[in-house]
Amino acid sequence: MATTERTKAAGSRLGVDLGLSDRELLEIYRLIALSRALDERMWTLNRAGKVPFVISGQGHEGAQVAITSGLRHGHDWLVPYYRSVAAVLTFGMTPREILLALYARAPDPSSGGRQMPGHYGGSAYNILSTSSPVATQVLHAVGIAFAAKLRRTDQVALTSLGEGSSNQGDFHEGLNFAGIHRLPVVIMIENNGYAISVPASIECAIEDLAERAAGYAMPGVVVDGADVLACFRAGRAAIERARRGEGPTLIEAKVTRLTGHSSDDQQTKYRAPEEIAAQRARDPLPRFREELLGAGVLDEEADARLGAEVRAAIDDATDWAEAQPDPDPATARRHVYFEPEA
Ligand SMILES: Cc1ncc(C[n+]2csc(CCOP(=O)(O)OP(=O)(O)O)c2C)c(N)n1
Ligand SMILES: [Mg+2]
Numbered sequence: 421m422a423t424t425e426r427t428k429a430a431g432s433r434l435g436v437d438l439g440l441s442d443r444e445l446l447e448i449y450r451l452i453a454l455s456r457a458l459d460e461r462m463w464t465l466n467r468a469g470k471v472p473f474v475i476s477g478q479g480h481e482g483a484q485v486a487i488t489s490g491l492r493h494g495h496d497w498l499v500p501y502y503r504s505v506a507a508v509l510t511f512g513m514t515p516r517e518i519l520l521a522l523y524a525r526a527p528d529p530s531s532g533g534r535q536m537p538g539h540y541g542g543s544a545y546n547i548l549s550t551s552s553p554v555a556t557q558v559l560h561a562v563g564i565a566f567a568a569k570l571r572r573t574d575q576v577a578l579t580s581l582g583e584g585s586s587n588q589g590d591f592h593e594g595l596n597f598a599g600i601h602r603l604p605v606v607i608m609i610e611n612n613g614y615a616i617s618v619p620a621s622i623e624c625a626i627e628d629l630a631e632r633a634a635g636y637a638m639p640g641v642v643v644d645g646a647d648v649l650a651c652f653r654a655g656r657a658a659i660e661r662a663r664r665g666e667g668p669t670l671i672e673a674k675v676t677r678l679t680g681h682s683s684d685d686q687q688t689k690y691r692a693p694e695e696i697a698a699q700r701a702r703d704p705l706p707r708f709r710e711e712l713l714g715a716g717v718l719d720e721e722a723d724a725r726l727g728a729e730v731r732a733a734i735d736d737a738t739d740w741a742e743a744q745p746d747p748d749p750a751t752a753r754r755h756v757y758f759e760p761e762a
Pocket of ligand 2: 611614
Protein backbone atom coordinates (compact mmCIF):
# COMPACT_ATOMS: atom_id res chain seq x y z
CA MET A 421 0.00 0.00 0.00
CA ALA A 422 1.91 3.02 -1.26
CA THR A 423 -0.33 5.53 0.55
CA THR A 424 0.20 3.77 3.84
CA GLU A 425 3.96 3.94 3.52
CA ARG A 426 3.87 7.62 2.59
CA THR A 427 1.64 8.50 5.54
CA LYS A 428 3.78 6.50 7.93
CA ALA A 429 7.00 8.08 6.75
CA ALA A 430 5.63 11.40 7.97
CA GLY A 431 3.44 10.04 10.79
CA SER A 432 3.32 7.38 13.45
CA ARG A 433 4.48 3.77 13.67
CA LEU A 434 1.16 2.66 15.16
CA GLY A 435 -0.55 0.07 13.00
CA VAL A 436 2.43 -0.27 10.62
CA ASP A 437 2.74 -3.98 11.33
CA LEU A 438 -0.92 -4.33 10.34
CA GLY A 439 -0.55 -2.27 7.17
CA LEU A 440 -2.92 0.35 8.59
CA SER A 441 -2.47 3.98 7.56
CA ASP A 442 -3.19 6.84 9.98
CA ARG A 443 -6.33 7.54 7.99
CA GLU A 444 -7.51 3.96 8.47
CA LEU A 445 -6.75 4.11 12.20
CA LEU A 446 -8.77 7.31 12.48
CA GLU A 447 -11.67 5.76 10.57
CA ILE A 448 -11.77 2.89 13.08
CA TYR A 449 -11.74 5.44 15.91
CA ARG A 450 -14.48 7.51 14.23
CA LEU A 451 -16.72 4.46 13.90
CA ILE A 452 -16.24 3.53 17.56
CA ALA A 453 -17.01 7.11 18.64
CA LEU A 454 -20.01 7.31 16.28
CA SER A 455 -21.39 4.07 17.61
CA ARG A 456 -20.98 5.22 21.23
CA ALA A 457 -22.69 8.54 20.54
CA LEU A 458 -25.55 6.83 18.72
CA ASP A 459 -25.96 4.30 21.52
CA GLU A 460 -26.05 7.05 24.14
CA ARG A 461 -28.65 8.90 22.10
CA MET A 462 -30.76 5.74 21.93
CA TRP A 463 -30.82 5.58 25.76
CA THR A 464 -31.74 9.26 26.02
CA LEU A 465 -34.63 8.78 23.60
CA ASN A 466 -35.79 5.76 25.57
CA ARG A 467 -35.67 7.57 28.91
CA ALA A 468 -37.49 10.51 27.31
CA GLY A 469 -40.30 8.12 26.40
CA LYS A 470 -39.79 8.49 22.65
CA VAL A 471 -38.65 4.97 21.78
CA PRO A 472 -39.78 1.75 23.46
CA PHE A 473 -36.65 -0.35 23.89
CA VAL A 474 -32.88 -0.14 23.64
CA ILE A 475 -30.31 -2.88 23.67
CA SER A 476 -26.86 -1.51 23.88
CA GLY A 477 -23.46 -2.20 22.33
CA GLN A 478 -21.52 0.03 24.73
CA GLY A 479 -18.22 -1.63 25.63
CA HIS A 480 -18.37 -3.97 22.61
CA GLU A 481 -17.60 -1.34 19.96
CA GLY A 482 -13.83 -1.79 19.75
CA ALA A 483 -14.06 -5.49 18.94
CA GLN A 484 -17.01 -5.02 16.59
CA VAL A 485 -15.50 -2.22 14.51
CA ALA A 486 -12.03 -3.75 14.38
CA ILE A 487 -13.16 -7.24 13.40
CA THR A 488 -15.86 -6.13 10.95
CA SER A 489 -13.31 -3.82 9.27
CA GLY A 490 -11.64 -6.87 7.75
CA LEU A 491 -14.69 -7.68 5.58
CA ARG A 492 -15.16 -6.55 1.98
CA HIS A 493 -18.08 -4.13 1.74
CA GLY A 494 -20.84 -5.10 -0.67
CA HIS A 495 -19.31 -8.53 -1.16
CA ASP A 496 -19.05 -10.39 2.15
CA TRP A 497 -21.90 -11.03 4.59
CA LEU A 498 -22.51 -9.82 8.11
CA VAL A 499 -24.91 -11.78 10.31
CA PRO A 500 -25.26 -9.61 13.40
CA TYR A 501 -26.99 -9.85 16.77
CA TYR A 502 -28.79 -7.31 18.90
CA ARG A 503 -25.62 -5.70 20.28
CA SER A 504 -24.07 -5.24 16.82
CA VAL A 505 -24.69 -1.51 16.44
CA ALA A 506 -21.00 -0.76 15.82
CA ALA A 507 -20.61 -3.73 13.48
CA VAL A 508 -23.52 -2.70 11.26
CA LEU A 509 -22.27 0.91 11.17
CA THR A 510 -18.88 -0.40 10.07
CA PHE A 511 -20.48 -2.47 7.33
CA GLY A 512 -22.37 0.46 5.84
CA MET A 513 -25.56 1.17 7.78
CA THR A 514 -26.06 4.79 8.81
CA PRO A 515 -27.20 6.35 12.10
CA ARG A 516 -30.33 7.53 10.26
CA GLU A 517 -31.19 3.96 9.30
CA ILE A 518 -30.57 2.65 12.80
CA LEU A 519 -32.79 5.31 14.32
CA LEU A 520 -35.54 4.58 11.78
CA ALA A 521 -35.79 1.10 13.31
CA LEU A 522 -35.75 2.52 16.83
CA TYR A 523 -38.65 4.84 15.99
CA ALA A 524 -40.35 2.04 14.01
CA ARG A 525 -40.75 4.28 10.96
CA ALA A 526 -41.86 3.06 7.55
CA PRO A 527 -38.53 3.51 5.68
CA ASP A 528 -36.63 1.40 8.27
CA PRO A 529 -34.44 -0.94 6.17
CA SER A 530 -34.34 -3.61 8.88
CA SER A 531 -38.03 -4.43 8.83
CA GLY A 532 -40.13 -1.45 7.77
CA GLY A 533 -40.73 -0.65 11.44
CA ARG A 534 -41.98 -4.15 12.28
CA GLN A 535 -39.24 -5.75 14.37
CA MET A 536 -38.05 -4.79 17.84
CA PRO A 537 -35.20 -2.25 17.85
CA GLY A 538 -31.80 -3.95 17.69
CA HIS A 539 -32.88 -6.46 15.04
CA TYR A 540 -30.51 -5.11 12.43
CA GLY A 541 -30.71 -6.00 8.77
CA GLY A 542 -30.12 -4.34 5.43
CA SER A 543 -30.28 -6.18 2.14
CA ALA A 544 -28.42 -3.32 0.41
CA TYR A 545 -25.41 -4.03 2.63
CA ASN A 546 -25.47 -7.85 2.79
CA ILE A 547 -26.50 -7.62 6.44
CA LEU A 548 -28.80 -10.49 7.26
CA SER A 549 -31.95 -9.80 9.26
CA THR A 550 -31.58 -10.64 12.96
CA SER A 551 -33.80 -13.25 14.59
CA SER A 552 -34.88 -13.03 18.25
CA PRO A 553 -33.95 -16.59 19.33
CA VAL A 554 -30.30 -16.27 20.27
CA ALA A 555 -27.66 -18.28 18.35
CA THR A 556 -29.88 -19.00 15.32
CA GLN A 557 -27.68 -16.52 13.46
CA VAL A 558 -24.79 -18.98 13.61
CA LEU A 559 -26.78 -21.40 11.46
CA HIS A 560 -27.70 -18.63 9.06
CA ALA A 561 -24.07 -17.55 8.67
CA VAL A 562 -22.92 -21.13 8.18
CA GLY A 563 -25.61 -21.61 5.52
CA ILE A 564 -24.47 -18.47 3.71
CA ALA A 565 -20.87 -19.69 3.86
CA PHE A 566 -21.92 -23.09 2.51
CA ALA A 567 -23.65 -21.41 -0.42
CA ALA A 568 -20.59 -19.20 -1.02
CA LYS A 569 -18.37 -22.25 -1.12
CA LEU A 570 -20.66 -24.15 -3.51
CA ARG A 571 -20.99 -21.15 -5.79
CA ARG A 572 -17.28 -20.26 -5.51
CA THR A 573 -18.10 -16.61 -4.85
CA ASP A 574 -15.08 -15.91 -2.65
CA GLN A 575 -17.39 -14.46 0.01
CA VAL A 576 -16.90 -14.71 3.77
CA ALA A 577 -19.65 -14.60 6.39
CA LEU A 578 -19.01 -13.06 9.82
CA THR A 579 -21.46 -13.64 12.63
CA SER A 580 -21.44 -12.78 16.30
CA LEU A 581 -23.20 -13.83 19.47
CA GLY A 582 -22.89 -13.58 23.23
CA GLU A 583 -21.08 -16.11 25.41
CA GLY A 584 -24.37 -17.19 26.99
CA SER A 585 -25.79 -17.94 23.54
CA SER A 586 -22.79 -20.16 22.78
CA ASN A 587 -24.41 -22.74 25.06
CA GLN A 588 -27.31 -23.14 22.65
CA GLY A 589 -27.41 -26.20 20.40
CA ASP A 590 -27.53 -24.01 17.29
CA PHE A 591 -24.01 -22.75 18.00
CA HIS A 592 -22.58 -26.28 18.25
CA GLU A 593 -24.49 -27.56 15.22
CA GLY A 594 -23.30 -24.59 13.22
CA LEU A 595 -19.66 -24.99 14.20
CA ASN A 596 -19.77 -28.72 13.55
CA PHE A 597 -21.11 -28.24 10.02
CA ALA A 598 -18.66 -25.40 9.33
CA GLY A 599 -15.78 -27.54 10.58
CA ILE A 600 -16.72 -30.58 8.49
CA HIS A 601 -17.06 -28.58 5.27
CA ARG A 602 -14.28 -26.07 6.05
CA LEU A 603 -16.61 -23.19 5.34
CA PRO A 604 -15.63 -19.53 4.89
CA VAL A 605 -17.21 -18.31 8.11
CA VAL A 606 -15.93 -16.43 11.15
CA ILE A 607 -17.84 -16.86 14.38
CA MET A 608 -17.22 -14.18 16.97
CA ILE A 609 -18.24 -14.61 20.58
CA GLU A 610 -18.55 -11.27 22.34
CA ASN A 611 -17.94 -12.44 25.89
CA ASN A 612 -19.18 -9.69 28.22
CA GLY A 613 -19.38 -11.94 31.25
CA TYR A 614 -23.16 -11.91 31.58
CA ALA A 615 -26.25 -13.39 30.01
CA ILE A 616 -28.69 -10.76 31.25
CA SER A 617 -28.11 -11.15 35.04
CA VAL A 618 -26.42 -14.57 34.96
CA PRO A 619 -22.62 -14.37 35.38
CA ALA A 620 -20.37 -16.35 33.05
CA SER A 621 -19.11 -18.51 35.95
CA ILE A 622 -22.47 -20.27 36.06
CA GLU A 623 -23.18 -20.12 32.34
CA CYS A 624 -20.42 -22.49 31.25
CA ALA A 625 -17.84 -24.81 32.80
CA ILE A 626 -14.85 -23.34 30.94
CA GLU A 627 -13.45 -19.84 31.10
CA ASP A 628 -12.23 -19.45 27.53
CA LEU A 629 -15.03 -20.29 25.14
CA ALA A 630 -12.57 -20.26 22.26
CA GLU A 631 -11.50 -23.70 23.54
CA ARG A 632 -14.71 -25.06 22.07
CA ALA A 633 -13.24 -24.58 18.59
CA ALA A 634 -10.99 -27.61 19.11
CA GLY A 635 -14.05 -29.85 19.12
CA TYR A 636 -14.85 -28.71 15.59
CA ALA A 637 -11.34 -28.74 14.11
CA MET A 638 -10.99 -24.99 13.75
CA PRO A 639 -8.72 -22.44 15.40
CA GLY A 640 -10.04 -20.77 18.53
CA VAL A 641 -8.62 -17.35 19.32
CA VAL A 642 -9.02 -15.35 22.53
CA VAL A 643 -8.58 -11.62 22.11
CA ASP A 644 -8.85 -8.66 24.48
CA GLY A 645 -11.91 -6.80 23.24
CA ALA A 646 -10.64 -3.53 24.73
CA ASP A 647 -7.52 -3.75 22.54
CA VAL A 648 -8.73 -2.49 19.18
CA LEU A 649 -5.64 -3.33 17.17
CA ALA A 650 -5.38 -6.84 18.65
CA CYS A 651 -8.99 -7.37 17.56
CA PHE A 652 -8.20 -6.07 14.08
CA ARG A 653 -5.30 -8.50 13.79
CA ALA A 654 -7.39 -11.47 14.93
CA GLY A 655 -10.32 -10.55 12.69
CA ARG A 656 -8.26 -10.03 9.58
CA ALA A 657 -6.34 -13.27 10.06
CA ALA A 658 -9.60 -15.21 10.41
CA ILE A 659 -11.24 -13.52 7.41
CA GLU A 660 -8.18 -14.07 5.20
CA ARG A 661 -7.96 -17.71 6.29
CA ALA A 662 -11.63 -18.17 5.36
CA ARG A 663 -11.09 -16.51 1.99
CA ARG A 664 -8.10 -18.73 1.23
CA GLY A 665 -10.43 -21.73 1.61
CA GLU A 666 -8.82 -22.92 4.84
CA GLY A 667 -12.07 -22.91 6.79
CA PRO A 668 -13.72 -21.33 9.79
CA THR A 669 -12.33 -19.61 12.89
CA LEU A 670 -13.88 -19.01 16.29
CA ILE A 671 -12.86 -15.71 17.87
CA GLU A 672 -13.70 -14.95 21.48
CA ALA A 673 -13.41 -11.25 22.24
CA LYS A 674 -13.41 -10.53 25.97
CA VAL A 675 -15.47 -7.38 26.15
CA THR A 676 -17.35 -5.51 28.81
CA ARG A 677 -20.99 -4.53 28.93
CA LEU A 678 -21.02 -0.95 30.16
CA THR A 679 -24.81 -0.76 30.50
CA GLY A 680 -27.61 -2.97 31.73
CA HIS A 681 -28.61 -5.83 29.45
CA SER A 682 -31.27 -3.60 27.93
CA SER A 683 -33.33 -0.53 28.77
CA ASP A 684 -35.61 -2.88 30.75
CA ASP A 685 -32.80 -4.13 33.01
CA GLN A 686 -31.22 -2.60 36.10
CA GLN A 687 -27.72 -4.02 36.51
CA THR A 688 -27.21 -2.51 39.97
CA LYS A 689 -29.53 -5.30 41.19
CA TYR A 690 -26.91 -7.95 40.44
CA ARG A 691 -23.54 -6.20 39.97
CA ALA A 692 -21.63 -4.61 42.83
CA PRO A 693 -20.79 -0.89 42.45
CA GLU A 694 -17.06 -1.74 42.50
CA GLU A 695 -17.53 -4.17 39.63
CA ILE A 696 -19.44 -1.63 37.57
CA ALA A 697 -16.76 1.00 38.23
CA ALA A 698 -13.97 -1.42 37.31
CA GLN A 699 -15.62 -2.13 33.95
CA ARG A 700 -14.88 1.46 32.90
CA ALA A 701 -11.18 0.62 32.78
CA ARG A 702 -12.02 -1.88 30.03
CA ASP A 703 -13.81 0.68 27.87
CA PRO A 704 -12.26 0.46 24.37
CA LEU A 705 -13.09 4.05 23.39
CA PRO A 706 -10.85 6.05 25.81
CA ARG A 707 -8.18 3.38 25.54
CA PHE A 708 -7.95 3.65 21.75
CA ARG A 709 -8.12 7.45 21.96
CA GLU A 710 -5.11 7.44 24.32
CA GLU A 711 -3.27 5.07 21.99
CA LEU A 712 -3.86 7.38 19.01
CA LEU A 713 -2.92 10.51 20.99
CA GLY A 714 0.22 8.82 22.31
CA ALA A 715 1.29 7.82 18.80
CA GLY A 716 0.61 11.27 17.38
CA VAL A 717 -2.10 9.97 15.03
CA LEU A 718 -4.62 12.19 16.80
CA ASP A 719 -4.29 15.48 18.68
CA GLU A 720 -6.74 17.20 21.03
CA GLU A 721 -7.91 19.62 18.37
CA ALA A 722 -8.63 16.91 15.79
CA ASP A 723 -10.36 14.88 18.49
CA ALA A 724 -12.62 17.81 19.39
CA ARG A 725 -13.43 18.31 15.69
CA LEU A 726 -14.26 14.65 15.26
CA GLY A 727 -16.44 14.73 18.38
CA ALA A 728 -18.37 17.72 17.01
CA GLU A 729 -18.89 15.99 13.65
CA VAL A 730 -20.15 12.86 15.36
CA ARG A 731 -22.59 14.82 17.54
CA ALA A 732 -23.88 16.70 14.49
CA ALA A 733 -24.42 13.42 12.62
CA ILE A 734 -26.38 11.97 15.54
CA ASP A 735 -28.50 15.13 15.92
CA ASP A 736 -29.26 15.09 12.22
CA ALA A 737 -30.15 11.38 12.30
CA THR A 738 -32.44 11.86 15.31
CA ASP A 739 -34.39 14.78 13.83
CA TRP A 740 -34.64 13.14 10.43
CA ALA A 741 -35.72 9.71 11.66
CA GLU A 742 -38.30 11.19 14.04
CA ALA A 743 -39.85 13.13 11.17
CA GLN A 744 -40.34 10.05 8.94
CA PRO A 745 -43.81 8.52 8.59
CA ASP A 746 -45.10 5.53 10.52
CA PRO A 747 -45.85 2.38 8.52
CA ASP A 748 -49.29 2.31 6.89
CA PRO A 749 -51.53 0.17 9.18
CA ALA A 750 -52.98 -1.47 6.05
CA THR A 751 -49.57 -3.12 5.51
CA ALA A 752 -49.36 -4.64 9.02
CA ARG A 753 -49.63 -8.22 7.75
CA ARG A 754 -47.10 -7.81 4.96
CA HIS A 755 -44.29 -10.38 5.13
CA VAL A 756 -46.30 -12.38 7.68
CA TYR A 757 -48.79 -14.19 5.46
CA PHE A 758 -48.56 -15.21 1.82
CA GLU A 759 -49.90 -12.50 -0.43
CA PRO A 760 -51.09 -13.66 -3.85
CA GLU A 761 -50.18 -11.44 -6.76
CA ALA A 762 -53.02 -9.00 -7.49
C1 LIG B 1 -33.30 -19.15 22.40
C2 LIG B 1 -33.44 -17.97 23.32
N1 LIG B 1 -33.44 -18.15 24.65
C3 LIG B 1 -33.57 -17.09 25.47
C4 LIG B 1 -33.68 -15.82 24.97
C5 LIG B 1 -33.81 -14.62 25.90
N2 LIG B 1 -32.54 -13.91 25.93
C6 LIG B 1 -32.34 -12.81 25.18
S1 LIG B 1 -30.81 -12.18 25.36
C7 LIG B 1 -30.38 -13.39 26.46
C8 LIG B 1 -29.01 -13.40 27.08
C9 LIG B 1 -27.94 -13.71 26.12
O1 LIG B 1 -26.67 -13.51 26.73
P1 LIG B 1 -25.37 -13.56 25.87
O2 LIG B 1 -25.47 -14.60 24.85
O3 LIG B 1 -24.22 -13.64 26.79
O4 LIG B 1 -25.39 -12.18 25.09
P2 LIG B 1 -25.29 -10.70 25.65
O5 LIG B 1 -26.69 -10.19 25.77
O6 LIG B 1 -24.59 -10.75 26.97
O7 LIG B 1 -24.50 -9.95 24.64
C10 LIG B 1 -31.44 -14.27 26.67
C11 LIG B 1 -31.39 -15.41 27.60
C12 LIG B 1 -33.70 -15.68 23.56
N3 LIG B 1 -33.79 -14.48 22.98
N4 LIG B 1 -33.56 -16.74 22.76
MG1 LIG C 1 -23.03 -12.07 27.49
